[in-house]
Amino acid sequence: MKPVLLWSDALFFLLIAVAVGGAWWGRRQAHLRAGWAQVWTSRRARISAVVLGIFFVIGCVDSLHYRPLLPQEEGKPPAHSVEVLSALDALLMPLKANTEKTYSAPLANELFAKETLDDGSRGFPALKYPGAHVFGTDKVGQDVFYLTLKSIRTGLLIGTLTTLIMLPAAVLLGIVAGYLGGWVDDLIQYLYTTLNSIPGVLLIAASVLMMQVIIDTHPDWFATAAERADARLLALCAILGVTSWTGLCRLLRGETLKLREMEYVQAARAFGVSRLAIMLRHVLPNVMHIVLIAVVMDFSGLVLAEAVLSYVGVGVDPNTISFGTMINAARLELAREPMVWWSLAAAFVFMFAMVLAANLLADAVRDAFDPRAAK
Amino acid sequence: MLAYIVRRLLYAVPILIGVNLITFALFFVVNTPDDMARMQLGVKRVTPEAIEKWKVERGYDQPLFWNGGAAGLGKATETIFYRKSVRMFVFDFGRADDGRDIAREITMRMGPSLAVALPVFLLGLFATISFALLLVYFRASYLDAAGVVACVAMMSISGLFYIIGGQWLVSKIWHLVPISGYAEGLTAGKFLVLPVLIGVIGGIGSGTRWYRTIFLEEIGKDYVRTARAKGLSERLVLFRHVLRNALIPILTGVVVVIPTLFMGSLLIESFFGIPGLGSYTIDAINAQDFAVVRSMVFIGSCLYIVGLLLTDISYTLVDPRIRFQ
Numbered sequence: 214m215k216p217v218l219l220w221s222d223a224l225f226f227l228l229i230a231v232a233v234g235g236a237w238w239g240r241r242q243a244h245l246r247a248g249w250a251q252v253w254t255s256r257r258a259r260i261s262a263v264v265l266g267i268f269f270v271i272g273c274v275d276s277l278h279y280r281p282l283l284p285q286e287e288g289k290p291p292a293h294s295v296e297v298l299s300a301l302d303a304l305l306m307p308l309k310a311n312t313e314k315t316y317s318a319p320l321a322n323e324l325f326a327k328e329t330l331d332d333g334s335r336g337f338p339a340l341k342y343p344g345a346h347v348f349g350t351d352k353v354g355q356d357v358f359y360l361t362l363k364s365i366r367t368g369l370l371i372g373t374l375t376t377l378i379m380l381p382a383a384v385l386l387g388i389v390a391g392y393l394g395g396w397v398d399d400l401i402q403y404l405y406t407t408l409n410s411i412p413g414v415l416l417i418a419a420s421v422l423m424m425q426v427i428i429d430t431h432p433d434w435f436a437t438a439a440e441r442a443d444a445r446l447l448a449l450c451a452i453l454g455v456t457s458w459t460g461l462c463r464l465l466r467g468e469t470l471k472l473r474e475m476e477y478v479q480a481a482r483a484f485g486v487s488r489l490a491i492m493l494r495h496v497l498p499n500v501m502h503i504v505l506i507a508v509v510m511d512f513s514g515l516v517l518a519e520a521v522l523s524y525v526g527v528g529v530d531p532n533t534i535s536f537g538t539m540i541n542a543a544r545l546e547l548a549r550e551p552m553v554w555w556s557l558a559a560a561f562v563f564m565f566a567m568v569l570a571a572n573l574l575a576d577a578v579r580d581a582f583d584p585r586a587a588k
Numbered sequence: 589m590l591a592y593i594v595r596r597l598l599y600a601v602p603i604l605i606g607v608n609l610i611t612f613a614l615f616f617v618v619n620t621p622d623d624m625a626r627m628q629l630g631v632k633r634v635t636p637e638a639i640e641k642w643k644v645e646r647g648y649d650q651p652l653f654w655n656g657g658a659a660g661l662g663k664a665t666e667t668i669f670y671r672k673s674v675r676m677f678v679f680d681f682g683r684a685d686d687g688r689d690i691a692r693e694i695t696m697r698m699g700p701s702l703a704v705a706l707p708v709f710l711l712g713l714f715a716t717i718s719f720a721l722l723l724v725y726f727r728a729s730y731l732d733a734a735g736v737v738a739c740v741a742m743m744s745i746s747g748l749f750y751i752i753g754g755q756w757l758v759s760k761i762w763h764l765v766p767i768s769g770y771a772e773g774l775t776a777g778k779f780l781v782l783p784v785l786i787g788v789i790g791g792i793g794s795g796t797r798w799y800r801t802i803f804l805e806e807i808g809k810d811y812v813r814t815a816r817a818k819g820l821s822e823r824l825v826l827f828r829h830v831l832r833n834a835l836i837p838i839l840t841g842v843v844v845v846i847p848t849l850f851m852g853s854l855l856i857e858s859f860f861g862i863p864g865l866g867s868y869t870i871d872a873i874n875a876q877d878f879a880v881v882r883s884m885v886f887i888g889s890c891l892y893i894v895g896l897l898l899t900d901i902s903y904t905l906v907d908p909r910i911r912f913q
Contacts, residue, residue, distance in 0.1 A: 407606035410896070412888035414854060418873050419614050419881050426619045426627045513744065520746045525854060526874050540748055547756055561749055569744040576740070 258577035379454030391469025701852030701864030708787035716795030742793030
């Protein structure tokens with residue numbers, strides 16, 4: 214077995230490291246601790262945090278990728294499969310490997326469609342693994358429960374990496390524009406007004422189409438299909454980041470304008486502290502609550518956006534398992550009689566749980582950290 | 589006032605130029621026309637002649653910025669930049685891959701888009717403001733708390749599920765309206781009921797919450813206390829004082845979307861087979877018709893900028909404190 218570190222894995226773990234590091238640093242900051250303590254008093258927020266925590270654990274396990282060793286042939290060097298698996302695949306091997314021929318209902322013993330059986334009569338053929346598929350199987354016989362678990366990682370990555378990618382630019386430009394003012398401010402305002410006036414979906418569609426051209430015309434850049442799908446996922450995150458940083462940037466600029474006139478900032482200026490140091494030491498820590506709120510508020514919207522973009526055809530790679538691709542594949546089967554409802558239901562339940570938990574937690578975080586929120 | 593509007597209009601010019609440059613960079617610089625041709629023709633069976641033919645068909649065979657081979661002004665105008673980007677300012681979008689004129693197609697499809705988007709917008713606005721006022725009227729009660737939770741739950745459902753669920757329940761189980769389709773004139777009604785209904789329901793969660801926050805912020809102000817102290821009933825306070833003063837924050841979010849209603853809704857139009865601009869965009873994306881996507885990006889930005897302008901003007905109409913500087 215050969216470990217594989219995809220770019221998205223590396224960034225995902227970097228993000229977790231940043232979050233852990235931030236928590237370690239924030240442990241000693243009284244106002245941050247008070248804020249989190251207030252979040253924790255709400256039962257709704259505690260339950261949401263636990264639900265999201267479970268999703269994150271699944272996402273982490275699913276981010277440990279490797280290429281399994283192929284059975285060695287006589288006299289040949291050991292070779293690795295081109296298929297990239299994750300630790301989650303290894304844990305769920307029975308689910309992944311036990312595929313049926315086509316659709317079957319949840320916990321069914323037979324296939325969904327009638328076929329001509331071995332003895333020549335028409336009937337429902339028996340499943341290879343009767344009763345083993347909790348959520349049934351999809352068109353090519355894959356277990357729907359396995360697909361839903363795999364979708365979690367894609368949703369989490371879109372929701373978190375996008376923010377990670379856009380955050381440095383938004384924070385830097387917002388603070389610089391607000392603090393320096395003048396032509397720098399004009400330029401940055403012009404930049405985000407222009408980007409903001411292009412309708413988000415269209416900018417994303419155009420960028421993803423162009424990204425697809427690059428990926429398709431350079432097949433030699435990627436060793437495996439997983440790497441290519443991963444590149445598209447990251448490109449999607451980056452593009453979503455470009456379209457969503459403008460809001461945060463504007464908020465930060467406004468807040469910095471206010472902070473600039475505060476006594477402690479003016480005192481620092483009178484003492485001759487450099488502009489860079491003032492921005493880093495006095496402005497940045499005091500806008501961090503806005504950044505935190507923006508990060509948690511954006512998460513749920515991004516998870517929802519992924520499904521819509523995949524439907525429009527500018528989402529993740531069609532081979533990447535995600536809620537969007539699952540819904541997209543399942544929605545055409547609604548016209549069947551009787552209906553194939555289980556893929557949609559599974560995607561709906563898991564996506565709803567993830568987004569609802571994120572929304573509830575985001576509300577609690579905003580109430581705790583936003584000084585203007587109604588207490 | 590006129591001078592103010594003119595100045596705001598002039599301010600929009602650099603933004604439009606910026607949008608134009610971004611789209612140009614995205615469609616012609618990030619990838620050369622050769623790359624796009626190779627992608628559309630398929631990487632394997634591509635020949636130099638096929639690429640050349642593809643480029644000539646679309647007018648991509650000229651140099652990007654400067655055509656040294658042309659005479660006089662042609663040096664600047666016989667280029668991709670002039671033909672494809674500068675011409676957009678006069679709404680000349682060229683032809684789609686199927687040979688149709690894009691500008692004509694857009695004007696034809698604006699009607700159906702508007703037929704869905706306008707009722708969704710008006711009914712949605714009415715419904716969300718009514719619900720928000722209801723929650724504010726019963727604020728800090730169980731009804732309010734339940735309403736807020738319901739809003740968050742409704743916000744957490746993907747728009748795709750509203751559409752799929754609605755089509756399944758109303759069209760397939762109850763057989764009330766056709767599943768999808770569109771007709772001209774009055775018969776369009778039966779096709780429009782369900783998409784409009786779904787559009788309104790899909791927006792209720794986030795809308796109600798948003799207006800509730802605005803009203804709650806307004807209700808804590810001094811003039812509201814004064815109004816109550818005068819002995820006005822709570823209903824009068826809400827409708828006459830709070831609703832009016834909340835118009836300013838409401839306008840910020842509402843006026844800017846009015847022009848973009850012409851663009852229609854991507855999801856609803858494509859699910860219900862409504863021949864509007866939204867489904868036009870989706871079809872273009874799926875067919876990788878770059879000319880159409882580029883035109884839609886430009887039109888969308890123009891409409892958004894018009895929306896910003898209208899927002900500014902509407903402020904001056906409702907808020908006498910704002911002066912034209």
